[in-house]
Amino acid sequence: MPEAVLTNDADAMRLALAEARAAAAAGEVPVGAVVVKDGRVIATGRNAPVGTHDPSAHAEIVALRAAAAALGNYRLDGCTLVVTLEPCAMCAGAMLHARVGRVVFGAADPKTGAAGSVLNLFAEPRLNHHTQVQGGVLADEAAALLRDFFKPRRVNVSPLRDDALRPPDSAFADLPGYPWPPHYVSDLPALAGLRLHYLDEGPPDAPRTWLCLHGNPAWSYLWRHMIPVFTAAGDRVVAPDLIGFGKSDKPKKEGAHAFSWHRQVLLELVERLDLHNVVLVVQDWGGLLGLTLPMAAPRRYAGLLVMNTTLATGEAPLSAGFLAWRDWCARNPAFDIGRLLSRGNPQLSAAESAAYGAPFPDAGHRAATRAFPALVPERPDDDGAALSRAARDFWQHDWHGRSLLAVGTQDPVLGEPVMRALHADIRGCSEPWLLPEAGHFVPEHGRQIAERALRHFASPPRQPGDDL
Numbered sequence: 001m002p003e004a005v006l007t008n009d010a011d012a013m014r015l016a017l018a019e020a021r022a023a024a025a026a027g028e029v030p031v032g033a034v035v036v037k038d039g040r041v042i043a044t045g046r047n048a049p050v051g052t053h054d055p056s057a058h059a060e061i062v063a064l065r066a067a068a069a070a071l072g073n074y075r076l077d078g079c080t081l082v083v084t085l086e087p088c089a090m091c092a093g094a095m096l097h098a099r100v101g102r103v104v105f106g107a108a109d110p111k112t113g114a115a116g117s118v119l120n121l122f123a124e125p126r127l128n129h130h131t132q133v134q135g136g137v138l139a140d141e142a143a144a145l146l147r148d149f150f151k152p153r154r155v156n157v158s159p160l161r162d163d164a165l166r167p168p169d170s171a172f173a174d175l176p177g178y179p180w181p182p183h184y185v186s187d188l189p190a191l192a193g194l195r196l197h198y199l200d201e202g203p204p205d206a207p208r209t210w211l212c213l214h215g216n217p218a219w220s221y222l223w224r225h226m227i228p229v230f231t232a233a234g235d236r237v238v239a240p241d242l243i244g245f246g247k248s249d250k251p252k253k254e255g256a257h258a259f260s261w262h263r264q265v266l267l268e269l270v271e272r273l274d275l276h277n278v279v280l281v282v283q284d285w286g287g288l289l290g291l292t293l294p295m296a297a298p299r300r301y302a303g304l305l306v307m308n309t310t311l312a313t314g315e316a317p318l319s320a321g322f323l324a325w326r327d328w329c330a331r332n333p334a335f336d337i338g339r340l341l342s343r344g345n346p347q348l349s350a351a352e353s354a355a356y357g358a359p360f361p362d363a364g365h366r367a368a369t370r371a372f373p374a375l376v377p378e379r380p381d382d383d384g385a386a387l388s389r390a391a392r393d394f395w396q397h398d399w400h401g402r403s404l405l406a407v408g409t410q411d412p413v414l415g416e417p418v419m420r421a422l423h424a425d426i427r428g429c430s431e432p433w434l435l436p437e438a439g440h441f442v443p444e445h446g447r448q449i450a451e452r453a454l455r456h457f458a459s460p461p462r463q464p465g466d467d468l
Contacts, residue, residue: 005039009104012036012082013138016106019046019059020084020145026051030145033059033083035067035076042079043067059083060091064098075099084142086113086135092121095131102132106142110192147187158186158195163256164249166195167359172247175355177224182247188268190261196269197247201227202236208277208302208457211270212239215284215309216372217337218441219246221355222283225446233454240269242285244368246359254371259384263289267296279303279457283443284414285372288312292387295394303457304403304429307442307449308414310422311392312377314385321413326373333370334363344410344439395426403429404456406449408438415440430456 006012012034019032023046035043045063049055060083068074080102081095086109095103103122105115114121115133122133160166172178186195199220202209210230212223220239227237241248242262251257266289270278278301282290287309294301312318318326329335337360338353360366377385403426407419416434423432433452438445 006036006041007039009080009082009134009137012041012080013084013104013106013142015041015044016059016082016084017138017141017145019044020142023047023059024145024149030149031059031083031085033063033081035063036080036082037067037071037076037078042070056090058088058091059085060087061094064094064100068098077101080104082137084138084145085109086115086117088112089114089119089121096121096127096129099129100131102134104134104137106135106137107139107146108135108189110189143189158184159193160195160249161193163253164194164251165365166249167247167361167365171358171361175221175358176349176351178221178355180227184247185269185272188265188272190264190268191243194243194249194251196240196243196249196265198238198240198269199223199227200236200238200273202231202234204236206234206236208279209236209238209275210281210305211275211278211290212237212281213266213283213286213290214239214242214245215286215288217245217340217360217369218284218356219359221246221358222441222443223281223446226281226443226450229447229450229454238273238275240266241359242289242368244371250359250365251367252364254367257368257371257375259289259375259377259382260387263292263384263387266290266293270297270300276300277302279305279453281305281307281453282309283307284309284440288376288384288388291395292384292391295391295398298394298398302401304399304401304426305449305453305457306403306405306419306422306426308408308411308419308440310414310418311388311395311425312384313388313392314377314380314382315389318376318378319413319418321415322376325413326376329370329373334366337369341441341444345441345444348444392425397427399427402457404453405429405432406438406442406452407432407434408440408442408445409434409436410439411442413440 015034016032020030024030028047031047033045034041043063043066045059047059048057076098078101081100082104084106086105092114108117110117122131180199183198183200184195214222219241223239230237244250338357341356342348342353407416409416
């Protein structure tokens with residue numbers, strides 16, 4: 001048994017990762033664990049359910065048994081258990097029963113994690129022992145081990161989950177103005193196996209990337225007028241479809257959707273694609289979520305292009321226009337999406353209107369469009385409200401990039417009054433550009449917006465300390 005004195009959690013996690021690799025070599029899911037007391041490893045464990053024919057032989061249980069034997073006591077007071085993957089409910093229960101003082105894990109487990117991902121047994125106030133928990137230690141390394149283990153074992157690397165739907169490819173055939181090939185990702189931790197679609201046009205090493213985030217009930221089709229302008233300038237465009245929209249998978253239940261979860265998916269996508277010198281382009285829910293992203297990695301972002309959206313901090317009443325929209329959605333859950341888009345954009349052809357409805361062939365595919373109106377934070381403790389308040393502080397005090405607001409003045413929900421209020425919260429923002437011909441779905445006038453944006457963002461971004 002190792003006798004090395006450990007000085008930090010990362011050192012202990014590296015030992016746990018070695019156990020995980022040994023598990024993988026034996027054909028077991030690569031999860032490893034160590035138990036540390038007074039800076040010394042007193043026990044190790046690796047996954048062994050397959051080889052031992054024991055459903056309880058998770059790495060944590062193996063390590064707990066060895067630690068108890070080493071100490072001659074099932075109670076492991078003062079011990080820290082370090083494991084490469086977030087513990088499941090079984091393992092969490094065993095740790096609590098053993099009175100483990102502290103648990104450190106690497107990668108989150110969105111399918112079975114009992115330390116916050118699915119449930120949090122460690123935070124249950126009715127239990128008589130409380131264990132300190134810290135996650136995310138060497139998480140990338142731990143997640144990579146799992147991905148490398150499972151990838152060759154999957155016939156389909158992105159199978160459809162039982163609780164989700166996937167629109168057929170035929171629904172997107174020959175859409176007008178949308179010739180781009182799809183890109184998919186399903187192994188982001190927050191996705192939990194759901195498949196997310198995104199467009200990725202232009203050179204990967206382009207000097208600038210436009211990250212375009214749509215709202216409800218739109219999808220990446222919204223950006224079809226802007227993408228060619230940006231790519232013709234030599235830039236890169238990344239335009240994801242939020243889960244539940246476009247070509248992305250669609251959970252069947254409305255309860256699958258949450259503000260903080262959708263944000264986490266976007267954060268992980270930006271990290272996965274390693275986007276830099278980003279101009280964040282947002283509209284509607286793309287802004288509600290997207291405006292909370294840069295504060296998590298401000299060095300990735302150089303510009304902000306905003307169209308008819310807001311920050312929902314939960315501190316002020318939602319606008320009368322939005323409340324009316326929310327009420328209308330509740331009364332008309334199967335509203336015609338193409339007709340809605342056409343109402344404010346009479347220039348749309350019948351084929352373009354139909355394209356907006358292509359991802360939603362029936363009610364089963366519409367859970368997100370039904371769920372999103374009620375997800376806008378309304379009270380200070382609603383999911384996303386605290387994030388939005390933190391984002392507002394970021395835009396007010398810490399933002400150093402260039403900003404442009406394009407406002408569709410015909411929008412009764414998120415039009416000029418709402419956008420001027422948002423403008424006041426963005427440090428150094430230029431005067432809003434009013435588009436009297438545009439309604440809520442401002443990117444339908446995207447060519448002129450993209451051309452102006454190219455001119456606006458042509459100058460180098462401001463740096464901290466520059467005069468505003």
